[in-house]
Amino acid sequence: DVKVTQSSRYLVKRTGEKVFLECVQDMDHENMFWYRQDPGLGLRLIYFSYDVKMKEKGDIPEGYSVSREKKERFSLILESASTNQTSMYLCGSKTYNEQFFGPGTRLTVL
Amino acid sequence: AQSVTQPDIHITVSEGASLELRCNYSYGATPYLFWYVQSPGQGLQLLLKYFSGDTLVQGIKGFEAEFKRSQSSFNLRKPSVHWSDAAEYFCAVGVSNDYKLSFGAGTTVTVRA
Numbered sequence: 001d002v003k004v005t006q007s008s009r010y011l012v013k014r015t016g017e018k019v020f021l022e023c024v025q026d027m028d029h030e031n032m033f034w035y036r037q038d039p040g041l042g043l044r045l046i047y048f049s050y051d052v053k054m055k056e057k058g059d060i061p062e063g064y065s066v067s068r069e070k071k072e073r074f075s076l077i078l079e080s081a082s083t084n085q086t087s088m089y090l091c092g093s094k095t096y097n098e099q100f101f102g103p104g105t106r107l108t109v110l
Numbered sequence: 111a112q113s114v115t116q117p118d119i120h121i122t123v124s125e126g127a128s129l130e131l132r133c134n135y136s137y138g139a140t141p142y143l144f145w146y147v148q149s150p151g152q153g154l155q156l157l158l159k160y161f162s163g164d165t166l167v168q169g170i171k172g173f174e175a176e177f178k179r180s181q182s183s184f185n186l187r188k189p190s191v192h193w194s195d196a197a198e199y200f201c202a203v204g205v206s207n208d209y210k211l212s213f214g215a216g217t218t219v220t221v222r223a
Contacts, residue, residue: 042213
């Protein structure tokens with residue numbers, strides 16, 4: 001089975017802090033992604049990576065950056081966290097016809 | 111760009127009763143369609159998907175969905191709901207060879223005894 005893990009299930013940070021969210025997949029998938037999930041809005045794509053060191057902006061990239069130095073790891077970075085970035089963050093990897101998700105990180109920015 | 115509408119924010123159903131969740135999509139060509147389930151505190155799990163062929167698709171946990179091109183719909187059904195089906199359900203649409211899925215806002219299902 002494909003396994004996607006995220007470094008934290010719950011995270012509390014303060015406004016202005018730099019935040020790193022880590023995502024690791026064990027199935028050698030080339031494609032990885034980050035979504036944020038908010039009530040009433042569903043999932044919105046932040047960034048996508050289709051290979052090591054390759055990235056593409058999704059629908060809501062503002063305030064976020066990403067890093068993909070190794071195939072199995074895709075990191076989401078909040079350079080200066082703000083309260084409107086309080087959300088559930090879901091990462092995962094993708095084959096040709098299916099996306100696999102991690103358990104999510106619930107981030108609270110105070 | 112494609113989009114997805116799930117008209118029902120919340121549905122309450124009795125255990126053993128049937129369940130139908132609605133999903134409408136907007137896209138000019140034949141889309142790839144998905145249903146995901148998210149149990150409390152969990153990530154998303156794929157229930158079923160439609161790419162082509164038979165318009166009635168069988169999934170895991172006893173779910174099925176029917177693609178109706180004329181109605182731009184991909185409704186999810188289950189004949190008899192179990193308490194463990196209480197969760198949030200997301201419909202998603204994608205296009206061939208595109209990395210991006212567009213998700214609906216989700217439908218929360220509550221199962222009463």
